[in-house]
Amino acid sequence: MSAVRAIGGRLILVPNTLDLGAPQAPPIDAVLPAGVLRHAARLAYWIAEDAKTTRAFLKRVNAAVPLARPLQSIDIRELPRPPKGQRSGVVAIDLAPLLAPALAGADIGLISEAGLPGVADPGAALVAKAHQLGIEVLPLAGPSSLMLALAASGLNGQSFAFVGYLPTDAIERTARLHALQQHSRRERQTQIAIETPYRNAALMTALLEALHPQTQLAVACGLTLPAGWCLTRSVAQWREAPPAFDDKHLPAVFLWLAA
Amino acid sequence: MSAVRAIGGRLILVPNTLDLGAPQAPPIDAVLPAGVLRHAARLAYWIAEDAKTTRAFLKRVNAAVPLARPLQSIDIRELPRPPKGQRSGVVAIDLAPLLAPALAGADIGLISEAGLPGVADPGAALVAKAHQLGIEVLPLAGPSSLMLALAASGLNGQSFAFVGYLPTDAIERTARLHALQQHSRRERQTQIAIETPYRNAALMTALLEALHPQTQLAVACGLTLPAGWCLTRSVAQWREAPPAFDDKHLPAVFLWLAA
Numbered sequence: 001m002s003a004v005r006a007i008g009g010r011l012i013l014v015p016n017t018l019d020l021g022a023p024q025a026p027p028i029d030a031v032l033p034a035g036v037l038r039h040a041a042r043l044a045y046w047i048a049e050d051a052k053t054t055r056a057f058l059k060r061v062n063a064a065v066p067l068a069r070p071l072q073s074i075d076i077r078e079l080p081r082p083p084k085g086q087r088s089g090v091v092a093i094d095l096a097p098l099l100a101p102a103l104a105g106a107d108i109g110l111i112s113e114a115g116l117p118g119v120a121d122p123g124a125a126l127v128a129k130a131h132q133l134g135i136e137v138l139p140l141a142g143p144s145s146l147m148l149a150l151a152a153s154g155l156n157g158q159s160f161a162f163v164g165y166l167p168t169d170a171i172e173r174t175a176r177l178h179a180l181q182q183h184s185r186r187e188r189q190t191q192i193a194i195e196t197p198y199r200n201a202a203l204m205t206a207l208l209e210a211l212h213p214q215t216q217l218a219v220a221c222g223l224t225l226p227a228g229w230c231l232t233r234s235v236a237q238w239r240e241a242p243p244a245f246d247d248k249h250l251p252a253v254f255l256w257l258a259a
Numbered sequence: 260m261s262a263v264r265a266i267g268g269r270l271i272l273v274p275n276t277l278d279l280g281a282p283q284a285p286p287i288d289a290v291l292p293a294g295v296l297r298h299a300a301r302l303a304y305w306i307a308e309d310a311k312t313t314r315a316f317l318k319r320v321n322a323a324v325p326l327a328r329p330l331q332s333i334d335i336r337e338l339p340r341p342p343k344g345q346r347s348g349v350v351a352i353d354l355a356p357l358l359a360p361a362l363a364g365a366d367i368g369l370i371s372e373a374g375l376p377g378v379a380d381p382g383a384a385l386v387a388k389a390h391q392l393g394i395e396v397l398p399l400a401g402p403s404s405l406m407l408a409l410a411a412s413g414l415n416g417q418s419f420a421f422v423g424y425l426p427t428d429a430i431e432r433t434a435r436l437h438a439l440q441q442h443s444r445r446e447r448q449t450q451i452a453i454e455t456p457y458r459n460a461a462l463m464t465a466l467l468e469a470l471h472p473q474t475q476l477a478v479a480c481g482l483t484l485p486a487g488w489c490l491t492r493s494v495a496q497w498r499e500a501p502p503a504f505d506d507k508h509l510p511a512v513f514l515w516l517a518a
Binding site (some may be wrong): 035125142143146158189223 | 277290291308376390421482
């Protein structure tokens with residue numbers, strides 16, 4: 001593909017840890033490759049979901065691989081936030097100015113709050129803009145909570161769908177779960193959803209009410225953290241002993257496969 | 260979840276690199292966290308998609324983190340292979356004996372040829388058996404070619420489906436692509452498929468014939484390798500300049516989102 005290979009700086013997709021800076025966070029090198037830390041330590045330009053947590057991330061990187069320049073001199077811009085109540089949506093703001101350093105020849109790092117940017121996280125619109133401008137996009141290997149949960153669930157990993165957040169309205173949510181369960185059965189496809197951590201118990205209740213007793217349901221909570229766990233049961237088994245969600249801050253991933 | 264926490268050894272899901280031992284493979288620490296290498300170096304029991312490539316993997320680990328015991332003394336069992344012509348399917352063989360070391364208190368590593376075991380790869384049935392037997396499953400952070408491709412595509416990462424391999428029969432494949440494109444449009448869901456590397460060019464031709472000119476189509480080839488690339492174009496743009504796939508061994512991921 002050398003004929004269409006872009007010139008200039010690249011947009012480098014830098015994975016973040018999954019611990020969101022929790023006090024019980026594992027060492028950064030437990031979840032991020034040394035190659036990622038080396039890339040992160042040399043970048044002068046960043047585009048981030050959140051500038052403050054990116055600085056905290058760079059301090060953790062610095063403890064493992066010294067930064068090439070003082071943290072204060074690193075240029076960190078924030079991604080425009082979607083309008084309130086709109087989780088992903090089309091952002092009308094022109095993203096091209098954020099990518100100016102790449103057009104001028106410098107690599108830019110893109111980072112989100114956890115995991116891979118653009119996967120269940122902001123960043124995709126910026127990556128799309130980079131493709132439009134002919135900027136090379138380089139994704140670096142790192143953890144994805146969705147894929148860790150899928151691997152740990154033992155459910156079908158040859159066909160799966162991530163459906164994001166479910167509707168908050170109870171009637172809409174039940175209808176959506178019935179449709180997704182039917183799709184899961186027809187396609188033998190694992191369905192994957194997430195929720196804001198403090199609503200995990202409520203989503204679990206909704207899943208146990210709406211899904212068929214024989215549907216396999218996996219819950220993965222706080223993966224990569226010491227308190228992390230993943231369990232797979234039939235809905236019938238979960239109804240007898242629902243999980244606790246003791247820690248209201250631990251993110252969870254919910255996965256189900258209809259029998 | 261301490262009440263249901265399993266006792267005994269764990270089934271540890273160990274990610275592999277994505278280079279399949281290619282001559283141009285990057286250093287192992289470019290894609291795998293040091294924490295993964297430390298886990299891999301101490302395990303005495305492995306269950307693998309392929310024993311030979313697992314020994315090659317452990318030699319690479321040993322160069323970074325010395326193995327806790329001689330390679331010859333490490334117990335490596337192979338996953339039963341699905342019957343010919345059946346890519347995933349239900350394996351009737353009892354997998355419980357493979358997990359005996361965990362019931363006896365020892366950790367077991369599960370590893371596939373590339374990426375995370377059980378994700379577009381064998382292993383899920385063994386993980387499901389571990390859950391049934393009350394064995395704790397611990398997934399370690401590592402690269403997923405599907406998620407790297409998704410992040411690098413700039414397509415919708417808030418809703419996506421991995422559909423595995425497409426039918427090889429041309430008529431069935433076209434019908435399947437039309438159905439998937441319609442589903443992509445209705446759900447605003449990125450569709451992700453893979454193919455055996457030597458068939459990448461043929462799949463690309465089929466995609467360009469079957470998909471709508473305005474559908475966005477991304478191709479990610481050889482990610483994490485020096486020759487790796489990812490490009491996103493409309494089908495109409497690709498038709499004018501299809502990609503080359505010069506290297507017939509590089510794995511590729513195909514992603515599309517209907518307009």
